[in-house]
Amino acid sequence: RSGGVMNLQDTKLEIFLLSNQIERTRTIDLSEDQFKELEAGTKKGQxxxxxxxxNRDGVLTVETTTGLIGSEHPKLGWNTMEFGPGAMREGQNILKFSGTGNWEITEVKVLLV
Incomplete structure (x- = not known):
């Protein structure tokens, strides 16, 4: 029956998501000097x-305010994605992780190397 109220006892409830896509965002800041090093190509981003x-394999996608960094099937342990000058802008950037798998990611580092 649609739209009514029901009392359920001893019932197993199964919930199905319409999408398997999950996302998390973080804000990171890029100083003027860091941006210049990235833009000049003297350093690359990671x-x-x-x-x-x-818990479930899938594709993890990492994006920033200005575009895609990469997509991959992550492995257990440390994983690295590299990015160039077009991926970030000077100042505040949004780093977005989204994916179709289920992982526990315990640490994230954004570096210029």
């Missing part, structure tokens, strides 16, 4: 993240 557990 997003390093640690996968402690993997």
């Amino acid at each position: 997003v390093r993240y640690y996968v402690a557990t993997m």
Whole structure:
């Protein structure tokens, strides 16, 4: 019956998501000097993240305010994605992780190397 109220006892409830897509965002700041090093190509950017557990394999996508950094099937342990000058802008940037898998990511580092 649609639209009514029901009392359920001893019932198993199964919930199905319409989408398997999950996302988390973080804000990171890039100083003027850091941006100049990235833009000049004297340094490249890296997003390093640690996968402690993997409950379901899937694709993890990492994006910033200005575009895609990469997509991959992460492995347990440390994973690295590299990015160039077009991926970030000077000042505040949004770093977005989204994916179709289920992982416990315990640490994320954004570096210029």
